[in-house]
Amino acid sequence: MKLARTAVSLAATALLATGLVAVPTPAYAVTDAELAQRWAPIHHQDTDSSDYDADYLTKINFDGEWTMNNNWDNQPTPLSRLTGHGYYSIAETSTHWFLIYAFYHPRDWSEACTSLNCHENDLEGVLLTIRKNGTAYGRLEAAITVAHTDFYSYVPAGSSFVSGRESVDGTLLTETWGGAAHPSTFQEAKGHGIKRWDGGAPPGGDGVVYQPTTAVNGELPSSGNDRTVAYGLSDIFATSGLWAHRNDSATFASYGTFRGDNYKDNAANAPWRWDDGNDGSDLQAGIMATDPAYLVQQYFDGTGSFSLTYIRNPYGG
Numbered sequence: 001m002k003l004a005r006t007a008v009s010l011a012a013t014a015l016l017a018t019g020l021v022a023v024p025t026p027a028y029a030v031t032d033a034e035l036a037q038r039w040a041p042i043h044h045q046d047t048d049s050s051d052y053d054a055d056y057l058t059k060i061n062f063d064g065e066w067t068m069n070n071n072w073d074n075q076p077t078p079l080s081r082l083t084g085h086g087y088y089s090i091a092e093t094s095t096h097w098f099l100i101y102a103f104y105h106p107r108d109w110s111e112a113c114t115s116l117n118c119h120e121n122d123l124e125g126v127l128l129t130i131r132k133n134g135t136a137y138g139r140l141e142a143a144i145t146v147a148h149t150d151f152y153s154y155v156p157a158g159s160s161f162v163s164g165r166e167s168v169d170g171t172l173l174t175e176t177w178g179g180a181a182h183p184s185t186f187q188e189a190k191g192h193g194i195k196r197w198d199g200g201a202p203p204g205g206d207g208v209v210y211q212p213t214t215a216v217n218g219e220l221p222s223s224g225n226d227r228t229v230a231y232g233l234s235d236i237f238a239t240s241g242l243w244a245h246r247n248d249s250a251t252f253a254s255y256g257t258f259r260g261d262n263y264k265d266n267a268a269n270a271p272w273r274w275d276d277g278n279d280g281s282d283l284q285a286g287i288m289a290t291d292p293a294y295l296v297q298q299y300f301d302g303t304g305s306f307s308l309t310y311i312r313n314p315y316g317g
Contacts, residue, residue, distance in 0.1 A: 030136050036088040036233055038137045039099055039128055040212035041185040042175045043086070043231065044197045047207050048189040050111050052224025055189050056082040057210060057231055060104045060123070060242060067250040072120040072262040075106035084210050084218030084231030087125075087242060089271065089314060091292055093307035097130040097138060098292035100271050101185075102236070108268065109190050117191075119267035120260030124148070124194045125274075126185055127288050129161075129296050142300055143172050143183055144288065147193030151276040151288070153299050154196045156183070161300040166279060168300070172196050177211050237314050242270065256286060272315055289315040 030038070047055040054075065060066075062081045063074040075082075087102040102125035110117045124146045130138040142161045143154045154172035155161045162168065173196060174181040184197035206225040210218070213230035221229045236242045245251040253259040253266040256273030260266055269275075275285035280298070287295050293308045 032090050032235065033233070035090060035097060035130075035137060036099060036101075036235070037212055037214060038180060039130060039140065040086065040088070040182060040233060041101060041126065042177055042182045042197075042212075043103065043210040044184065044186045044202065045208045045210060046187065046189040046202045046204075047224035048111075049204070049206060049224060051109065052206075052221075053079050053082055054107050054109050055105065055192070055224070056208065056221055057084045057086065057103050057105065057218075058082040059085045059234070060087075062106070066245050066248060068121055068252075068259045069250075069261045071106040072260070080220060083220050084229050085234065086210075086212075086231050087234050087236050089236040089289065091289075091313040091315070092311045093293055093309055094311060095132055095305055095307040096141075096293065096296075097132065098296070099128045099130060100236075100289060100292075101125050101128070102271055103187060103192075103194070105192050107262075108192060113263050115264045118263040119265075120262040121258040121268035122192050123258070123268055123270060124187070124192055125271065126183075126194055127292055127295070128183060129292075137180075140172075140174075140181075140183060141303075142296060143185075143196065144295070144299060145185065145194040145196065146274050146288070147188075147195055148191065149275060149277040150193075151279065151299075152195050155300070160302045160304055162302040164297075164299050164301040166299045170196055170198070173199055182212070236271070243314070246270075246272075286315075 089100045091098040102123050105122040108119050108122040127144045129142040131141050133139045140156050141159045145152045152169045153166055154170050156172040173184045175184050186197040187194045208221045208229055209227045210229050210231040218231040219229050256270045257266050258268045271289040272286040274288050
């Protein structure tokens, strides 16, 4: 079977080179879970020693329910609930997959909180653009990260993507995990904005490095300076998952905005409300989820063959 798959893959690649087909058929169809696992980031989480565990990744319903305006208070006890976790969703055109990964913290915090710098709940993430190239998992071409009310764009070495209406902010590094190269992301302590990992040590020398696992549950860091911690993945569209609670008033105060009442009320958003505040009136809040192909096409030039028509987009784009 392995030899047969290899032969099919080589034949598809040869056809692509001749221009006889626009997008070769993959060697075999992977599941969404397999695709999400393949490209899940190696996630470098900075931590602050004044409250290490407030920077640990965890599930949105880490406390066993979906009421969101008690998560600030429930975060510290017991710490055993703060096992590493991330969320994903997948949209697809004939040329690309668009994978969102989202990482949750119960607190966006500071050592001296006010309504200007702290709020309950925090979900930020990254959009990966994966070209269908005839292999099972495709090729990584670009990333756009979410840092508060700004998006940042990156390309890995070898990508044809260059600056478009937004400037590329740097090279997206990868790290090998489980025998494959995964993109490397970095999340700041306290405020939890996400950018690419620059290859350096975490600020202050302490941090947690999360690696994806196929296990349902991830691991609890041993401390705020643990460099090998597994995180699990959940589909945003799983039965009884995040999307299923989109109209739940205990979870959301309004469409895509989590309910929270510590310091600044209702200040955190789900992917279908993520927004860059100054990238153009045509790029409305939530576009990273509802129309990622258009967002990527606008942010980058040099995209080559690039379809804007969705085979599927679970957000309804």
